[in-house]
Amino acid sequence: MAATLVRRVEADGRVAWRKTYSDGGTRRRIAVLRWVARRLGANALLAxxxxxxxxxxxxxxxxxxxLAALGAHVPTILHAGETELLLADLGPTLSQTCRDETNAEAxxxxxxxxxxALLELHRRGGYLSQAFARNMTLRDGRVGFIDLEEDPATLMPLAAAQARDVLFYAHSTARFLxxxxxxHAGLLAAHLxxxxxxxxxxxxxxxxRLAVLAPLARPFGARARAVAEALVSLRQAAG
Structure with a gap:
């Protein structure tokens, strides 16, 4: 899988991001993840x-x-090279905004x-690469989507690609609630x-399929507990 180096730069007096792609050397790890997903029978988790x-x-x-053709808020491509893109800034990530917010209700x-934002995208037939909160932005109440170097629909049906969005988003947001x-489970249930x-x-x-992993994840630190919380939330929301 390609690795990316992202640098903040200025373009015409505005903030932009220069994204350079290189060989990531993670093929063995991806192969293991694909094997696990197949063993679980979970199409939506196929890497x-x-x-x-x-x-x-x-x-x-x-x-x-x-995604732009579907009306989604995505970066403008300011320049494109063979292994490099210059992209317009969409504002802070949703993940960072959540971390900075001290009010639980907010x-x-x-x-x-x-x-x-995911629901609106799905209704238009769209899907993301990895719908983690760190790959979504928020400015003036508008959610944007970034880091789109994967196309899940190359190996799974549309419904699985969209389910993947929900699963990844649930995993990345459980810790905030x-x-x-x-x-968290209530929000997911309303969404589903x-x-x-x-x-x-x-x-x-x-x-x-993943519910059995929740008890195993809890003892291994904050990040593992967040995974466990996401799994419990998904199980409760999915019914």
Whole structure:
């Protein structure tokens, strides 16, 4: 899989991001993850086939253009080279905004904004590369999508790619609502009720397969506990 180096620069007096792709050398890890996903029967967790630098750069350009055509908020491509992109700034990440927010109710509202953005994208037939909160931005109440160098639909159906968005987002946001028991699961349940039946079925199937891992993850630090919380939330939300 291609690795990326992202640097903050100025372009025409505005903040921009120069993204350079290189060989990441993580193919063995990806192969293991793909094997685990297949053993679990979880299509939505299949990792995309590793790409070289040039192909990852082309994939991100294609994903940006596809999402832009659907009306999604994505970076403008200011310049494109064979293994480098210059992208316009969309503001701070949703993950950082949640970390900076000290009010629990306000954090829940931020997590809900991300879910609403995913729902709107899915209704238009779109999906993301890795829908972690760190790959979403928030400025003036508008959610944007960044880091789009993977195309999950190259190896899974649309419903699985969209379910993957929900699963990744749930994993990356559970820790922000850890001080409000049940709040995360409630937001996910409300979201899933509005997704298509096919997406709900994919999330439910994967959540059931992963539920056994929740007790095993809790003893291994804050990040592992966040994973456990996400798994419990998904299981509760999926029914």
């Amino acid at each position: 995309p086939i590793p790409l070289g630098p040039a192909e990852a750069c082309r994939t991100e350009q294609a994903m940006i253009r596809r 954090r829940a509202a931020l997590v809900a904004l991300g879910l609403q 850890a001080d409000r028991p049940g709040a 009720a509005q997704e298509s039946p096919a997406v709900r079925a994919e999330v439910s199937h994967t959540a059931r």
